[in-house]
Amino acid sequence: MNDKGKMVIQATGISRGFRQGPKRVQVLSDVSLQVPAGTSMAIVGASGAGKSTLLHILGGLDQPDEGDVLVDGQSLWKIGDSERCDLRNSRMGFIYQFHHLLPEFTALENVAMPLLIRGESTTEAARRATELLEKVGLDQRMDHKPGELSGGERQRAAVARALVGNPGCVLGDEPTGNLDERTANHVFEQLLELNTELNTSLILVTHDMALAAKMNQRFELHMGSLKPF
Ligand SMILES: Nc1ncnc2c1ncn2[C@@H]1O[C@H](COP(=O)(O)OP(=O)(O)O)[C@@H](O)[C@H]1O
Ligand SMILES: [Mg+2]
Structure with a gap:
């Protein structure tokens, strides 16, 4: 299927503020973003x-005060909580600065988890998790628990887990921010390669301008507005 040109996420007129003590802080003001399939x-x-805040809103983890987010053309906030949960589970992958792998499970089990949650068979989940762990070069580490992996290996496992369900879009919040530069580059290159290979969109929050330069599009969030640069 060629879905180039199709929008995976369409956010329009997003505003979000928070009360902080007596003050109200307006964090996002009328932000719109179109995310085509396969872009970075x-x-x-x-x-x-x-x-x-923006990433949480794009991923349906936080509700904007104003505006709407469509995922595959479906409004995230005109459906019920369980439908939104299902849509998130099937269409989005998340990677954070901290890996959030479950410590008592192996890399294989951690990566298989999103598939098991959505009701895939154990065999199919293990097959697919193995495939993704091979893609990120962790085939020799499948039975290791997070505590037995290096920082870079844990983030690569987190990358595999985010992509295992074949999401339309992966949202990464400084996913390489805790790694040394060399390891960060390695994890980032793998993420970009998989994004291209699987035609998954990738939205990455980063401090690293060199990494940002390798993406298809760059935006700066400043004073509540998103501007391309
Ligand atoms: N749940 C919340 N309650 C109150 N304030 C929040 C909440 N989430 C974020 N904020 C505030 O919104 C602003 C933006 O936060 P954040 O989105 O985490 O920024 P960034 O990720 O760019 O560092 C900050 O001032 C933060 O304190
Ligand atoms: Mg942040």
Whole structure:
């Protein structure tokens, strides 16, 4: 199927503010973003600019005060909680600065988890998880628990877990921010390769301008607005 040109995420008129003590802080003001299938985009901005807030909203983890987010043309906030959960589970992958792998499970089990949650058979989930772990070069580490992996290996396992369900879009919040430069580059290159190979869109929040330069599009979040650069 050729879905080039199709929009995976369409966010329009997003506004979001928070009450902080007596003050109200407006974090996002009328932000719109179109995410075509298979693209990669970087979002940069100062600490506190609202990058994580925007990513949470794009991923359906937080509801905007105004505006709407469509995933595959479906409004995230005109459906029920369980439908939204299903849509998130089937169409989105998340990678954070901290790996959030479950410590008592092996790499294979951690990567298989999203598929088991959505009701795939154990055999199919294990087959697909193995495939993704091979793609990120962890085929020799499948039975290792997170505590037995290096920082880079844990993030590669997190990348495999985000992509295992063949999502339309992967959202990464500084996923290489805790790694040394060499390891960060390695994890990032793998993420970009998989994004191309699987035709998954990738939205990455990063501080690293060199990484941002390798993406298809770059945006800066500043004073509540998103501007291409
Ligand atoms: N749940 C919340 N409640 C109150 N304030 C919040 C909440 N989430 C974020 N904020 C505030 O919104 C602003 C942007 O936060 P964030 O999106 O985490 O920025 P960034 O990821 O760019 O560093 C910050 O001032 C932060 O304190
Ligand atoms: Mg943040």
